[in-house]
Amino acid sequence: MTAAPLLSVSDLTIDIPLGGRTLHAVRGVSFEVSRGETLCIVGESGSGKSLTSLALMNLLPGRLKRAAAAMSFDGIDLLSIPERRMSDLRGDRMAMIFQEPMTSLNPAYTIGNQLTEAFLRHRKTTRKEAFGRAVYLLEKVGITAADRRMKQYPHQLSGGLRQRVMIAMALMCEPDLLIADEPTTALDVTIQAQILLLLKDLQKELGIAIILITHDLGVVARIADRVAVMYAGELVESGPAAPLFQSPAHPYTRGLLECIPQPGKTRPGEPLGSIPGLVPSLTGRVSGCVFRNRCPRAEEACSGEVPVVAFGDARRVRCLFAEGVR
Amino acid sequence: MSEASVAAADPLAEVLPRISPFARFLRRALGHNGLLIGGGVLAAIVLMALAAPLIAPHDPYAQDVARRLIPPVWDAKGGWDHVFGTDKLGRDYLSRLIYGARISLMIGCLAAAISGVIGTTLGVAAGYFGGRVDAAISYLITTRLSMPVVLVALAVASLVGGSLNIVILVLGFLLWDRFAVVTRVATQQICHAEYIAAARCIGCSTWRIVFSEILPNILNALIVVATLEMAHAILLEATLSFLGLGVPPPEPSWGLMIAEGKSYMFFKPWVIVIPGVALLVLVLAINLLGDGVRDVTAPENRN
């Protein structure tokens, strides 16, 4: 990597206090994102990927505790800046799209009102200018009759349209980083494809960095430059998308990929893979490899310290028996 | 588009120990301060009312003109013979208070029972049958809600003549609205559930569905409304008696005691403070119990 990354996170930890006990929801997560790059964070529900994305924006619910060794955005230390400065960044240089387009817009205000709100907050500008930019962006995300849509309320729009509005809203201030938390999960398959294509096009045009949170490996394959796989609150493997899909190093990643039928590789009638067992409890002290109770290769050593190993072309894996490391 | 189908496991599910629903109910109930305090105080008042003849130090109706308006024991002029003093006719205040609990509890229970039967019948019918039945019953509820309760109760009580039975009947026939509203919504929700469709499919009769499927499922909600309406009826009886059109003298209704003490309150404030606090404690206990039952049985409704 030549240029300094736009966002770099090292050793991010999120704790959830549960009346006396603590749930260590996210542990030791580190990653970087550069300008113009798409990082996909993949993991099943409860793996901590959404919490990680909220932690970047400092939008975690109040009782959750965030800690990290370092967290910086374009040279700004996100750990030490006051909330006032953080809210200046939010919606301006770092924007976010959420999973539920149906409930992520305020039912009491028009689309126009909600679109222009952030622009008016972050820029010295007029309502007219903000309105113009909103209409421009609505057209850009593929909404026809944008002028009319501006005066409509969220309930008058379909889910796909609302998600487009959310994207336009996130782009209002030309952010450097766009965090999209499962932006297509709640939508129809055809709309999903359109939204992903739209994100990719916008990225090419505007050169923004995108962090896409998803549990859908199909989405990852289409859009990702780099992939980070999370399991039970830890980043088990990360690296450029193509080699990671080609030769997954971590047993969990391999298990995930075996769950997907692949044209040409999977024969008709052949059973798909599955990962037996349950995610371990994350309360109290968590030690060793979190995947060891479900891992086909687990040995006694796995309950000890498992370091992150760097190998190949900027790949990293947290496993004692990772394949292709040496 | 393919999707990685990894079993979604909630990490919290692992955290919580697996216990039976009843044990969880008991644990929640015992951990709920409001429920314990409310239930305890209410139980004490019920015991007091039941054992009134045994624990009341004096006859609550016995007048003694020589011993009028004696202050309670904490006053310098008070004495242990009349712990809460005496009223304007020389009747022992503590004894009247103890017997008064009987009136309040009786009114609360019976009025809530009558209105509970009326309201639940209407609410379940509206929720179960829907359509025109629902429209007609909803209309009835709206109409009932728009009539001022205190005024109607007073007018009827005054025409028929105030007595304990009349007050119970009038309140019973006026306070069914909340029962109807709550059971209607609850029944609608249950009727949309698949097990009701299943019960219909295997040919269960309406009665059977109502009694074995619907009523058991709305019981918790009913208990909560019943406590609310008990408290409501007790307060309304006190109000009617205070206005002189509820329970007639010489019955020791707490509302009546406040009305009788009103003319003396400027010089002897305890004549209204004591029965008022009694009312407050009783209603508070019932409300705490009701809130507690709601929290324990349906914690998702709590905020």
Added chain:
Amino acid sequence: MLRFALRRIGVAVCVAFTVAVFSFFLLHLSGDLATAIAGPESSAEQIAQIRVEYGLDRPIMAQFIDWLVRALHFDFGRSFYFQDQVTTLIAGRLGVTMALGGMALGFALLVAIPLGVVAAIRRDTWIDRSALMISVFGQAMPSFWFALTLVLIFSVKLRWLPASGGATWKHMILPVVALGTYAMPAIMRLTRNGMLDVLAADYIRTARAKGLSTAVVLFKHALRNAVIPVVGLAAVQLGFMLGGSIVIETVFSLHGLGHLAWEAISRNDYPVVQAVVLLLSVVYILVTLAADLLNAALDPRMRTG
């Protein structure tokens, strides 16, 4: 929106009519009015005479239609006791009760909404717990007793405010507080719970992700949505308070509608009773109608849907 409004108004008219039917038959069927008017010591002839005099010997349907037709012209007949037209009596008393009810509602809203909002924002802190305590006690307190206690404290002990009568604005303070406190707990709880629901909504997270200040998030995005159900409740509470005015006005000797109703009831002056029951019901119907329309105006889903 127009269709919704028209339908809602139609229902309101029907309900008002039903209430009129109810209040008429309730009073005529729950006891013998002639006996009640004549008093317990009167002879059979006296009762018969009264029956003829007041037209109570006619068939009840005839009496009802006659009453209804005149009621539609705001003519409720003559009061038995006050020797005056019922309409004149009511017109003279209405102002006091409306002022009392309006101010009490204003007081309740001014205390309950901020308290509910703060309790929701500072959930599970001492503020939240004290707000809850206030609402629990407020709900359990008999309003007439609370009114008397206010008199004991502020008129007798501290001598700050007059105990009864309605001559000056100072006379109104205690009645307004007593009546308003009656409505406060419900409004406070609804505001708090509504605010908690709304604060957990996805669109609040969106608003925060836009970098909006806490004040904008709370007051623009949260409160607007949380307050919608409060409008309906406030209307219902105003109706309850008008009914409750009978107690408060009696305690404070305020000569309003409630006091008039009490006097009329204790003297079996049933034309007045009937008129007041109908009037208070109609006011309740109108207020809830207004609240429904206001709600529709506040909530775009109803306005445009």
